[in-house]
Amino acid sequence: MAMLGPIGFTAPWLLLGLLALPVLWFILRAVPPAPIRRRFPGVALLLGLKDDEIQAERTPWWLMALRLLALAAAIIGFAGPVLNPEPVSPGQGPLLIVEDGSWASARDWPRRVERMERALAEAGTAGRPAALVMLTDPPPAPPTFTDAASLAQSLPGLTPRAWEPAAPDPAQILPAGNFETLWLSDGLARPGRDALRQAVEARGPLRVWQPALPVTALGPATVRDGQVSLPLTTSAPISTRYDVAAIGPDPSGAERELARATVDLDNDTQGQAVFDLPPELRNRLTRFEIPGIRSAGAVSLTDDAVKRRKVALISGSAAREGLELLVPTHYLRQALAPTADLIEGTLEDALTASPDVIILADVAEIPDADRLADWLDRGGLLIRFAGPRLAMASENNTRQFLPVTLRQGERSVGGAMSWGEPRRLAPFPAGSPFAGLTVPDEVSVTEQVLAEPGPELASRTIAALADGTPLVTRMDFGAGSVVLFHVTANVEWSNLPLSGLFPQMLERLAVSARAETPSAEDLAGQTWVPVKLLDGFGRLETAEASAGVPGERLATEPPGPDLRPGLYVAEDRSVALNALPRDRVLQAAVWPASVPIEGGEAPRQMPLKGALLAAALVALLIDVLASLAVSGRLRGARAAATVVAVLAFGLASQGHAQETMPEDRAIEAASNVVLAWMPTGDTQVDAVSEAGLRGLSGILTRRTTVEPSDPMRIDLAADDLALYTLIYWPIVADAPVPTPEEYARLNRYLRGGGMIVFDTRDADLSGVGMATDAGRRLQTIAAPLEIPPLAPIPPDHVLTRTFYLLQSFPGRFDGTIWVEAPPPDAEQAEGMPFRNLNDGVTPVVIGGNDWASAWAVNGNGAPMLPIGRGQAGERQREIAARFGVNLVMHVLTGNYKSDQVHVPALLERLGQ
Secondary structure, three states, X not given: OEEEOOEEEOOHHHHHHHHHHHHHHHHHHHOOOOOOOOOOHHHHHHOOOOOOOOOOOOOOHHHHHXXXXXXXXXXXXXXXXXXXXXXXXXXXXXXXXXXXXXXXXXXXXXXXXHHHHHHHHHHHHOOOOEEEEEOOOOOOOOOOOEOHHXXXXXXXXXXXXXXXXXXXXXXXXXXXXXXEEEEEOOOEOOOOHHHHHHHHHOOOOEEXXXXXXXXXXXXXXXXXOOEEEEEXXXXXXXEEEEEEEEEEEOOOOOEEEEEEEEEEEEEEEEEEEEEOOOHHHHOOOOEEEOOOOOOHHHEEEOOHHHOOEEEEEEEOOOOOOOOHHHOOOHHHHHHXXXXXXXXXXXXXHHHHXXXXXXXXXXXXXXXXXXXXXXXXXXXXXXXXXXXXXXXXOOOOHHHHHOOOOEEEEEEEOOOOOOOOOOEEEOOOOOOOOOOOOOOOOOOEEOEEEEEOOOOOHHHHEEEEEOOOOEEEEEEEEOOEEEEXXXXXXXXXXXXXXXXXXXXXXXXXXXXXOOOOOOOHHHHOOOEEEEEEEEOOOOOEEEOOOOOOEEHHHHHHOOOEOOEOOEEEEEOOEEXXXXXOOOOOOOOEOOOOOOOOEEOOOOOOOEXXXXXXXXXXXXXXXXXXXXXXXXXXXXXXXXXXXXXXHHHHHHHHHHHHHHHOOOHHHHHHHHOOOOEEEOOOOOHHHHHHHHHHHHHHHHHHHHHOOOOOOOOEEOOOOOOOHHHOOEEEEEOOOOOOOOOHHHHHHHHHHHHOOOOEEEEOOOOOOOOOOOOOHHHHHHHHHXXXXXXXXXXXXXXXXXHHOOOOOOOOOOOOOOOOOEEEOOOOOOOEOOOOOOEOOOOOOOOEEEEOOOHHHHHOEOOOOOEOOOOOOHHHHHHHHHHHHHHHHHHHHHHHHOOHHHOHHHHHHHHHHHOO
């Protein structure tokens, strides 16, 4: 491709025709020749006669220039001009593709796969071998070059990881010999990148593909002054606004957005999202995320650090004036007040408040044993401290709430009436929740209650004194547990409450939550098992059969292949490991000037051939009118009126065609339920859309009382859209944009209660944003439409239960769908399991799940396209069919299933 400034030409030799334009100018100026003047007396007889036709002596210069410009535009247009063409070099030798493959690559992953496919296609055409290296999943040995076509077949299986690559060893990941390298960068600078770049450049040419937009991520949440705060950081200064959503289960257990905060960046790289939430909402938080960005870096998981547990403190004795330090709950209050919500009162009052933890300090009599037992069965934690009252308690109902059987009376090991010395604490055993905590030498015990020997005593002892007698015992009680400290909660029997070990032990028992980052010492001595893991796109996955990791690694090591970001638990505690470490500072990757960079930083190429040929055609039409004017055939009011009449007739005919729908077509659309689809110009996509709606119509006929007619192709210029029940609109990268008149029709359709289902068919990677070409095209198409604010579909939306009970809405893919956002003040009415979100039908449903492919059937009624594999794929196809039924029933019935009459049946189906 020849270049002329920012414009390239695919057939530059055609530009030689421009050299003939000056010659053509002189030829046209000489033809026709100037008339010869001769005197002839008989001409006098013609004086006074009027000639209606005028013959120009010469062609006007401006008309000549217009013709030459039209010819020049045609010549340049046929030469194939392209503005800002992407550089294409033939390349020589093997091709190595290096992909960072981190969470920062997830936001534009389809574009990366497309670029790799194009590079492998070019290499395959040239007969060049190729190899691929993912830096987040480096090969155990240097890869070998293979056939480019076979390597391209493995690209659909590639996915970004939820961690960043470690500093690679060039000798381990680079093949032998010289080669050309295409490096797809995630846009972040990190240690080891320069060393790898130098090693790559030593083997051959290097090209870099890197997006222009800065990388955005969320850091771990912290609690300051009762508010939850988490940092939002970008790799380069930017002026924009970000939304941060707080996600967690609602009272019914369905996950939804609990709160939202905004972060305004004014040419800065750092911002803070601050949430002021009541304890009830804080305790439900599971994660924060940036809506619209599909990346593990845009998700921040929460753990015990943001939760405030509700702790009930119940004492066996009341405080006397001036003796507050002797009250059993004084030191407990001092240790727990900064990190927990404390409740003080009677046991009956505490059980009514449904606390997470109940602490009984020297309480012998249990007044409401049955309610306490029920609370423990549901997962409560009961912690008891000994004292004189408990030591002297006789056999009564208190014994069932003790981990071990106690001897009556206390044991004095270091008091004034004892010959012995105070006992020190033994190191905590490996299986204890206190394992890893350092026992201070100054902590000692002077009195304690003793346990009766028994076979279960050793297994229930989680802390002991140096002489082996139990200090803390524990047993399971239903889904909860009971813990007994064999000493008092004050300093009457030991100085343990005065030490820093005391709040640490309470924390290990999950009594409180730390607002600071746990240290290696806090997590040491325990094996932490992952229960939820993040993938590169920020989606939570169940950690099945995943091995546990030592606590020291969680506190000191960054995420990696064997330490994936996610939620880890040990005993009753949880720790979140996020994709963005707390001390990670994002910086944009900087490449030397010698390295060519393509991708988002380069202007997008734009073919100019069509525009130039259209300009040439318009110039020729103007030339026709100008020639008529010069010759005198287009002059005067009559001629002008004729031209205006012709143009008006053409516009009127066009307007009439736009406003008139054929009568037979209108009758067909109005006579029954009709599902319509929007043409895209891509014959394959249009065929799948038609087959998909035909399949969905068949499903509705077989399963419901709705019997739709054959689906219809929409003609926006002529159809009355109000006749269509639902419009399915697949989005392709080059989809045509409606005219202003067609947008007016669409907006009238939406205002009248119609529904448009936009399908980007990109596995929801667009996130209704700019991640894919289809997502960008959707934003362009949808901008003039009167669409209300959108949000991911909440679990209690009517669309989840109009016919089938659903919580996912898959097609060929399974991703998030977007509907009209619920009002911020939507509340759950008394006796209703669902909120009253809105009274009408959501005007749009947006997703990327490619529903038509899952619904499509061939002429025999069999599925046209495969979905997934085996039984899992057929199950996904079935759920896609059920979603289609719910979609149509929602259009036809609105929020009918929100009525009170359906609540008992729905609750029975939901198992509540």
